[in-house]
Amino acid sequence: MTTAIAIDHQAPAQQRLVRAVEKMPAFPKAVQQVLALCRDINCPPRDLVGVIEHDPVLTVKLLRVINSASYGLPNKVTSVNQAVLFLGINTVKNLALAFAMIGVLPTRNVAGFEVQGYLVHSVATAALARHLATRPQVGEVAADDAYIAGLLHDFGKVVMATHFPEEYRSVLEAAEAEGLPLHVVERRIIGADHAEVGAMLARHWQFSANLVSCIGNHHASPDADALTACVALANQLTRRAAVGNGRHKFRDDELPVTLRFGSEFSSIDIALGSLDSIWSSARAYAETAK
Numbered sequence: 239m240t241t242a243i244a245i246d247h248q249a250p251a252q253q254r255l256v257r258a259v260e261k262m263p264a265f266p267k268a269v270q271q272v273l274a275l276c277r278d279i280n281c282p283p284r285d286l287v288g289v290i291e292h293d294p295v296l297t298v299k300l301l302r303v304i305n306s307a308s309y310g311l312p313n314k315v316t317s318v319n320q321a322v323l324f325l326g327i328n329t330v331k332n333l334a335l336a337f338a339m340i341g342v343l344p345t346r347n348v349a350g351f352e353v354q355g356y357l358v359h360s361v362a363t364a365a366l367a368r369h370l371a372t373r374p375q376v377g378e379v380a381a382d383d384a385y386i387a388g389l390l391h392d393f394g395k396v397v398m399a400t401h402f403p404e405e406y407r408s409v410l411e412a413a414e415a416e417g418l419p420l421h422v423v424e425r426r427i428i429g430a431d432h433a434e435v436g437a438m439l440a441r442h443w444q445f446s447a448n449l450v451s452c453i454g455n456h457h458a459s460p461d462a463d464a465l466t467a468c469v470a471l472a473n474q475l476t477r478r479a480a481v482g483n484g485r486h487k488f489r490d491d492e493l494p495v496t497l498r499f500g501s502e503f504s505s506i507d508i509a510l511g512s513l514d515s516i517w518s519s520a521r522a523y524a525e526t527a528k
Contacts, residue, residue, distance in 0.1 A: 251429025258401035259438045265338040268293035276331040283322050286330060290318045299337050300330070306526040328382045336361070336389060336523075343396060348403035350410060351395065354524070355483025362481045362520035364388030367472035369516060371465075373509075375498045379464045386445075387452040387469045392484055394435030394453075395420075398428060410485055420486040421457045433457050460495040467496040471506075478503070481517045482524075 264270070271289045275281045290296050297318055304321045305314055315321050322330055339360075343353050367388030371381040399406045405428055413423040421431035437454030452466045460470030474495050477488040493501070500506045 254402075255397075255428075255430055255435055255438065258397050259435065259442050261401065262397060262439060262442070263342055265335075265443065266293070266296070266341070268296050269334045269338040272296075272331055272334040276327055281327060283319075283327065286327060287319045287322050290322070290330075290334075296334065296337060300333060303333060303523065303526055307522060332364075332382065332385050332389070335386060336364075339389060339393070344400050347399045349399040349406035351399035351406065351485065352483050356392065356395065356485075357482070358521055358524045359476055359482025359484040360389050360392055361524045362476045362517055363391060363469070363472045365516045365520050366475060366513065367468045369510075369513075370468040370472055370499070373499070376464045376468060379468060383446075383449060383452075383465055384468045384472075387449050387456075387465060388472055390436060390440060390445075390449075391453050391456050391469050391473060392432055392436065393439055394432030394437075395485070397435050397439060398424070398432060402428060413485065417487075417489070419457075420484075431457065461497070464498070467498050470495045471499060475506075475513070479513065479517060481520065 265273075268289055272286065275286055275289065290300060300318065300321050301315060303309075304325060305311065311324075315324065325333070340357065343357065345353065347353070364385045365388070367384040368381045370376065371379040371384035395406075398409075409420065409423050409427050412418070412427065413420045416423070421433060424431040433454050433456055437450050440450045440453050448463075448465055451462070452469055455462045455466050456470045456473060459466065461467050471494065473484075474488070474492070476482065477484065477486055478492075480488070494503060494506060500509060
């Protein structure tokens with residue numbers, strides 16, 4: 239269980255946040271090995287299978303997900319080898335990362351931060367960001383990177399809710415009462431927002447520079463690059479559809495955060511079509527994988 243940090247209100251915000259990030263648990267060894275193997279595009283599937291099979295928790299979760307209703311397979315998958323061959327290396331990497339993220343999430347927190355709602359929002363944003371990355375308006379963006387960045391874009395909220403529970407409860411209450419975006423209130427009360435903290439954590443976990451930048455800029459500079467634009471718009475559309483609960487309600491006066499997909503939501507809706515399958519799959523996956 240992660241213990242909340244005793245807050246020294248005289249300490250600079252950056253110093254307190256660095257301490258919080260350093261106290262976040264590292265990913266399990268098997269997940270780290272999976273991520274390392276998947277950096278090699280020529281990674282033999284058998285190497286990945288060997289790592290997963292030596293981790294009973296990862297094995298059980300992978301088989302549970304692939305045999306869930308969201309995949310709708312006619313026959314039950316009973317081996318890791320079958321799962322890897324069916325899903326592909328990139329999907330297995332994304333699932334391993336998601337399992338690791340879920341393992342870090344607190345089951346309870348004094349801040350009153352709703353973990354399951356956060357999980358649904360994160361998975362939905364990740365799935366939509368991956369979908370947006372395949373659109374012709376985007377250009378060269380790795381769909382795999384878009385998924386990972388979308389999955390982790392709000393993880394700074396978890397850090398603050400876990401380690402600064404009283405302050406973060408005040409953030410949540412003030413954002414609700416004042417109708418302000420969460421990141422605005424976070425800066426006012428804590429001295430940094432969840433995007434900044436999420437970038438610090440991604441750097442601490444040794445993710446690539448483009449992922450660190452994307453997580454850190456998805457509010458501050460949503461059009462900084464194509465990857466950030468995908469994640470920023472996916473986050474906004476997920477909030478607009480009220481899928482999950484990131485504690486950042488969509489406001490009626492919001493405009494699209496990036497012009498890459500259109501300047502009006504009506505034109506974006508037409509271009510993207512129905513997103514119901516993405517939303518329903520995200521809800522099902524979050525329920526199965528937790």
